Amino acid sequence: MTDFHCLHDKAVIEKFLRRETDLHLYEIGDLAEFFWPHTLWFASSRNNQLSALCLLYLGQSQPTLLALGEPDPLKKLIKSISDLLPQWFYAHLSPGVELAFLGTFQLESHGDHLKMSLKRPALIKNWKDSGSVRLGPEDLAEVLKLYEESYPGNWFDPRMLETREYFGVRKGSRLVSIAGIHVFSPEHRVAALGNITTAKSHRQKGLATLVTRELCRSLLDKVDHIGLNVAANNHAALSCYRKLGFDIVAPYGEFSVQRIP
Numbered sequence: 001m002t003d004f005h006c007l008h009d010k011a012v013i014e015k016f017l018r019r020e021t022d023l024h025l026y027e028i029g030d031l032a033e034f035f036w037p038h039t040l041w042f043a044s045s046r047n048n049q050l051s052a053l054c055l056l057y058l059g060q061s062q063p064t065l066l067a068l069g070e071p072d073p074l075k076k077l078i079k080s081i082s083d084l085l086p087q088w089f090y091a092h093l094s095p096g097v098e099l100a101f102l103g104t105f106q107l108e109s110h111g112d113h114l115k116m117s118l119k120r121p122a123l124i125k126n127w128k129d130s131g132s133v134r135l136g137p138e139d140l141a142e143v144l145k146l147y148e149e150s151y152p153g154n155w156f157d158p159r160m161l162e163t164r165e166y167f168g169v170r171k172g173s174r175l176v177s178i179a180g181i182h183v184f185s186p187e188h189r190v191a192a193l194g195n196i197t198t199a200k201s202h203r204q205k206g207l208a209t210l211v212t213r214e215l216c217r218s219l220l221d222k223v224d225h226i227g228l229n230v231a232a233n234n235h236a237a238l239s240c241y242r243k244l245g246f247d248i249v250a251p252y253g254e255f256s257v258q259r260i261p
Helices: 010-020 025-029 071-084 097-101 137-150 158-163 207-217 235-243
Strands: 001-007 039-044 049-057 065-068 088-092 104-117 133-136 168-172 174-185 190-198 225-232 246-259
Touching: 001 071, 010 025, 010 039, 010 246, 025 071, 025 174, 025 225, 039 071, 049 071, 049 207, 049 225, 065 071, 088 097, 097 104, 097 137, 097 168, 104 168, 137 158, 137 168, 137 174, 137 190, 158 174, 168 207, 190 207, 207 235, 225 235, 235 246
Parallel strands: 065 088, 190 225
Antiparallel strands: 001 039, 039 049, 049 065, 088 246, 104 225, 104 246, 133 168, 168 174, 174 190
């Protein structure tokens, strides 16, 4: 018999997610106290063993559902909790899981994406810094300005600057390139990169590679697993990440999801 329920036990959640750590870096990172109060976890069990798990993250104005793993158990789980899901949300879904929403929700695809993980850290460990700077809360104004100009609509939580795991490059007095994190948990030894962009006037100069490399070098002192998400058709970014030692872990899709009236 299959049982569907909300789950609140961090240890049980982490044990399940650690079956595929690189696939679930975001969820594992959200177990950190910095993120945990903004999470809802839904699980299905069969014969007292977890069979599927998904996370609804509520820390932003638009909730985000992460449903990654084996499609069939996840589809059954989502159908069972559909009445508990918000009217609209964003979703990261393993291929095939989106079928669980048909008839109840309308989906707008934002394309195929890839999860990548740093598998060859030796490629970055011996590089010397080339002028990047570590950023913090005092740099918020210029960080927001760069994102407004070069990465509008990105998912950025200003609280993440408190970790000081953001790196940038300045040309003159202007911040022109940045790399940061979406999740970071030294306790759970994981980090997920994000919010990486370069001003349009300074692209194709290797700045994104530079700041991402320095960020990874910093994180490697604190975590064991570093990952990121990237659009499958973003060939420039894929080339950059591969040069830094990242390999593809799994495909997934991103969707805007809205309940059908």
